[in-house]
Amino acid sequence: MTKRRNQGVRRGQLIRLHAANEDWLRAAFAPPRPPLDLARTIMDQLDLRFHARRFPVAPERLNVAASPAGITRVFLKRGGDQTPAVRAAGHIGKILEQAREELREYLAGERTFFTVPVDLSQVPPFERSALEMAAQIPYGEVRSYKWIAERLGKPEAARAVGNAMASNPVPIIVPCHRVVRTDGSLGGYSFGLVRKESLLELERRRAAYVGCATTKIVCRRGCQAERRVREGNRVSFVSFEDARASGYTPCSICQAA
Amino acid sequence: MLREAAVSRSHNSDESLFQQVQKGRRDAFAALVERYQQPAYGVALRLLGRRQDAEDAVQQAFLRLYEARATYDSRRRFSTWFYRILTNACVDELRRRRPMVSLEEWHEPEAEGPDHSVERAERERVLQAALARVPVEARIVLTLYYGNGLGYREIGAVRGTSMNTVKTHLRRGRLALRKALRARGMNES
Numbered sequence: 238m239t240k241r242r243n244q245g246v247r248r249g250q251l252i253r254l255h256a257a258n259e260d261w262l263r264a265a266f267a268p269p270r271p272p273l274d275l276a277r278t279i280m281d282q283l284d285l286r287f288h289a290r291r292f293p294v295a296p297e298r299l300n301v302a303a304s305p306a307g308i309t310r311v312f313l314k315r316g317g318d319q320t321p322a323v324r325a326a327g328h329i330g331k332i333l334e335q336a337r338e339e340l341r342e343y344l345a346g347e348r349t350f351f352t353v354p355v356d357l358s359q360v361p362p363f364e365r366s367a368l369e370m371a372a373q374i375p376y377g378e379v380r381s382y383k384w385i386a387e388r389l390g391k392p393e394a395a396r397a398v399g400n401a402m403a404s405n406p407v408p409i410i411v412p413c414h415r416v417v418r419t420d421g422s423l424g425g426y427s428f429g430l431v432r433k434e435s436l437l438e439l440e441r442r443r444a445a446y447v448g449c450a451t452t453k454i455v456c457r458r459g460c461q462a463e464r465r466v467r468e469g470n471r472v473s474f475v476s477f478e479d480a481r482a483s484g485y486t487p488c489s490i491c492q493a494a
Numbered sequence: 495m496l497r498e499a500a501v502s503r504s505h506n507s508d509e510s511l512f513q514q515v516q517k518g519r520r521d522a523f524a525a526l527v528e529r530y531q532q533p534a535y536g537v538a539l540r541l542l543g544r545r546q547d548a549e550d551a552v553q554q555a556f557l558r559l560y561e562a563r564a565t566y567d568s569r570r571r572f573s574t575w576f577y578r579i580l581t582n583a584c585v586d587e588l589r590r591r592r593p594m595v596s597l598e599e600w601h602e603p604e605a606e607g608p609d610h611s612v613e614r615a616e617r618e619r620v621l622q623a624a625l626a627r628v629p630v631e632a633r634i635v636l637t638l639y640y641g642n643g644l645g646y647r648e649i650g651a652v653r654g655t656s657m658n659t660v661k662t663h664l665r666r667g668r669l670a671l672r673k674a675l676r677a678r679g680m681n682e683s
Contacts, residue, residue, distance in 0.1 A: 262668075265621045266641035268536020272549060275535065276527045279556045283523070286557065403546050422590065425550050431557070 274315060282431035293435035294409070294428060296341045303332040307354030311340070311407045313428060339459075340409060348459030349376035349445045350491065351410045360406065363389075367401035374415040376457075377440040377475070381419040395419075403427060409436070444473035446493060448485045455480040460491035508572035516563055526572075527556055533642050534580055540637040541584040541630070543622055551587050555580040577644070577652040581634050588630060624674035632667030635660055 285293070294313075302310040305328055335353045342348035355372075357365045370385045382395040382402070391397075402413040403425055414436045418424045426433035448455035449466040455474060456463035474480040477493055487493035506514075506522075508529070514522035534555060538548035558579050566575060625633055634653065638644040646657045646664075653660070 262636075262640045265617050266536070266540070266637060268532050268641055269539060269618065271531045271535035271552070272545075275549060275552065276524070276531050278549075279527050279531075279553055280520075280524055282553060282557060283520075283560055287560065418590075420590070425546050427546075429553055430550055431553075 274313065278429045282429050285431050285435055292344045293432055293439050294344060296337075296344050299337075299340055299409075301333055301336045301340070303329050303336070304356045304358075305329060306358065307332060307356035308336050308407055308410060309356045309359065311336075311409055336410070342459060343409065344439075346439055346443045349440075349443065350457050350459060353410065355407055355410055357406070357411075360404075363394075363397065364401035364404060367398045368405055368411050368413070371402065371405075371413050371416055372411050374412060375476075376412075376445040377443070379415050379417045379437065382416055382424065383419050385416060399424060415440075444475050446474035446477055446480050448472040448474060448480055448483075453485050454488050455485035455493050456488040457491045457493050460488055460493075462488050462490050508576075509568050512563070512566060512572050513568050515560070516566065516568075523560060530576060534576075536641050537577070537580055537634075537637050538584055540622075540625060540641060541581070541633055542587060543626060547587060547591075551583050552580070554587075555583040558583060571648070571651075573644075574648055574651045577638060577642070577648075578654075581638075581652060584634075585630065620675065624671055627674035627677075628667050628670040632663045632670060635663040636667040636671065639664055 298314050300310075300312050300314050301308055302312075332353060336351075339348055339351050339353055343351070357368060360368065366389055367385055370388050371380075374380050382398045383392070385398045386392055386394040389398075398416070402416050405411055405413040405427070408414070408427060414426060414433045416424065423430055423433055443458065445458055446455050447458050447463045447466060448471075450470040450472055454462070455477065456466075472483075474483075474485075477487070480493070481487075506525070508526065511522045511526050515526070531552065534552045535548055538551040538555075539545065542548050542551060555576075559576060562579070566572075625636075628636065631653070635649055638649050638652065639646075644652070646660045649660045650657045
């Protein structure tokens, strides 16, 4: 009799314990709040992939921030934010203006390099050196995370390079979109994978170098000298090597070499 | 704008919303993204452990969903189909990922915003770290069952297995999770 009652008590406790566990599990597994811009990013990518749009990233959605030393951030405006970009005065204002102009030209396929100064002084040393390495990848080409890791003398640090690219404060200007996985798949991108794909597609479509047939000088696309080359004299090159093989010398303004 | 408002105001079922997507209504798809982004993000985060990977997987899943819109049969349950695409996208990501994410990377101190309680953030951290020790299929089943409130039958349909297999994974998953929590000196109650 006593034994049976004890068993009953134990079973009751077990059921309560089980219920408490179930409650704990339900509470623990409750889906966390997604990032604020997730839905917006998904719809942007959808439009980009299925309803062809002119720009990989709409220039008016890009925002820039700067210190006196250069651009510190390139970021997407929050969904629905229609406020015009802040027009800072003086030196910083000039840097911001230059960055916006170059970004717009780049996104339209009219520019293949950036001249606006970049300030990475707030980025930790390893990440900074990884980003500086990424900045050397030529327009229209890609390298792997491992390639950067090896160049930095840390061949095992591919994943850390991936993290450095993911935390790139100045996407597009520092072209972390040109860094992909060793197996050729895209990896990640803070602006969304379709944008990464679409930036690379934009770069693939545009020859990076433009030469002038009369002067035999070759410029990177977007150089001020390149824009003065007349229509009939323009020659496009995919790489500088091609241009040199055809007897062209590099422009001293954009240092095409 | 007006059409967008009309969609979000009416209490459309997932299935009828998706039928509108099939007819080319972008706003219907936007409504579904709005509706499913949180549960989807939860699944992806539990399976992949890192926020950036979770975001990518959710984006991929929605794009695949849209791409395959013509193949959807509206007599079937939308959520089943969606969770199948989502969990497959996550499994693809896990397979491709080499080497596996180390345990140190799993718990993310900043996984929760400041609007969440300390207790909640701590629970999140503990769970994520323990989940890394649970086999993938059991992790999927645990997440869909406890996080998304799916029943055995639907989970079976999502993963293409029987109800009994689902129950087995659930039982194993709970045990593995409990073991991992104990190993970390945590008790789930």
